[in-house]
Amino acid sequence: MRGVNIRRRAGSRIRRIALLTLAVVLPVGTALGTAAPASAAYDPAGIDVWVDSPMGPIKSRIFRAADGNTDxxxxxxxxxxxxxxLSGWELHTEVPRQLAAANINxxxxxxxQSSFYADWAAPSSLAGLPPASGSAGSATGSGGLQALDPGPGKSYRYQWETFLTGALPEALRDRxxxxxxxxxxxxxxxxxxxxxxxxxxxxERYSYAAAYSGMLNVNAPGMREAIRLAMVDAGGYNIESMAPAASALWQRLDPFSFAPLLRENGTRLWIAAADGRPVPADGADLDTLNAIALENLAxxxxxxxxxxxxxVxxxxxxxxxxxxxxxxxxxxxxxxxxxxxxxAAGIG
Incomplete structure (x- = not known):
């Protein structure tokens, strides 16, 4: 019962914050996405790797460890x-270079986009309608009007969990x-x-997991609707195509539900979120207002x-x-x- 009580108490607080966040964020079209940085950068040190999957060929970018290790x-x-x-990690941070310099591949x-890196129930569609001809969903701006546009995960079913635990690591082992x-x-x-x-x-694949500013209590009151609206905004995706409410697929997306597995596996965890207070470098604009609200929810x-x-x-x-x-x-x-x-101490 303790876990149920924790969810109820936390859910009440999260629902209040979720409603406030949606009230602040949705009018300016950012939802639960990430606030846009000022610049982007491609790093020629990265290696493009294409791997076949049920979703078609998927690109990954690889940054090799400075010491050449493969473990x-x-x-x-x-x-x-x-x-x-390109990934936001490469576009907007020095993290790939930082980790590679620390001898981590x-x-x-x-x-x-909007996939939650899950295996979906079906291709994303609105009321069962297939994607129409037109421009593919954009990764920037509001995507509510893109619900019928073609794009990733719409003409085919997202199967990211399968890819990230099967074809991709096996291809990187072989290559x-x-x-x-x-x-x-x-x-x-x-x-x-x-x-x-x-x-x-x-x-069998992952001994270490880190979650930054995540939506880790998706069954809290108001959270499914907040995620639904965010997915519409971020490319016009339908949460029902991903995982119907109360389904096994939806529970598989809920860290509260699978928390005991993390204990049983002995997974080393790093769990983080900030308190939503900006620094001067964040600026004073609507993007920062969105980012404050989103971080408070996270x-x-x-x-x-x-x-x-x-x-647990x-x-x-x-x-x-x-x-x-x-x-x-x-x-x-x-x-x-x-x-x-x-x-560095928890992998390899």
Whole structure:
């Protein structure tokens, strides 16, 4: 009953914050995506790797460890507005270079907008209608009008969990000699709960998982509707195509539900969120206002998840609740820096 009580108490707080967040965020078209940074950068040190999958050929970007080892590997998952060309980790942070310099191989799966890196029930469609001809969904701006546009996960069914635990690690083993066990997986926002799910259900692959600013209590009051609206905004995706309410697929997306597996697996965890206070570099504009609201929602989810892990006896975990930071890449880049020594000790 303790876990139920934790969810109820946390759910009440999360519902209030979710409603406030939606009231602030949705009018300016950002939803639960990641606030856009000021610039983007392609790094020629990255290696393009294409791997066949049930979704078609999928690109990943690989950054090799400076010392050439093949045993220390981390997968870094993107946010809700994941693009089809480059990962936000490469575009907006120094994290791939930082981890490679620390002798860790970095794998950046490309794409998966609004996917939660899950195996979906069906291709995303609105009222069962197939995608129409026209421009594919954009990774920027409001996507509500893109519900009938073609795009990733619409003419085919997203099968990201299968890809990230099967074809991709096996291809990297064959091509680079990368280890396929005791890997790490880190994710922010949408990718945070996905990182935890991959470690929970695939301990043979992932021994370390880090979740930054995640939606980790998706069954809390108001959270499914908040995620529904966010997915519409981020490319016009339908949550019912991903996982019907109360289905086994939906529970598989809920860290509260699978928390006991993280204890049983002995997964090393790093769980983080900031308190939503901006720094001067964040600026004073609507993007920052969105990022404040989103980080407050993520922090409420993350605090609730801390209580859940405590209730099931998970102790192999570090919590980091920074006293400044909003829902931006700057915050997550700083978080990786704080996590790095722990990550280095937990993989390979």
């Amino acid at each position: 220390r590997v981390v997968y870094a998952l993107d946010g809700m507005r994941a693009r089809e060309d 970095v794998v950046l799966p490309i794409g998966g 680079f000699g990368f280890a396929t066990e005791r890997n790490g997986v880190i994710g922010l926002s949408m990718g945070a709960s996905a990182a935890l799910a991959l470690a929970a259900f695939h301990p 922090a409420a989810n993350t605090r609730a998840f801390q209580g859940r892990l405590d209730s 006896g998970v102790t192999n975990v570090t919590y980091d609740f920074a006293n400044v930071g909003v829902h931006t890449w700057r915050n997550w880049e700083s978080e990786v820096g704080r996590m790095l020594p722990d990550l």
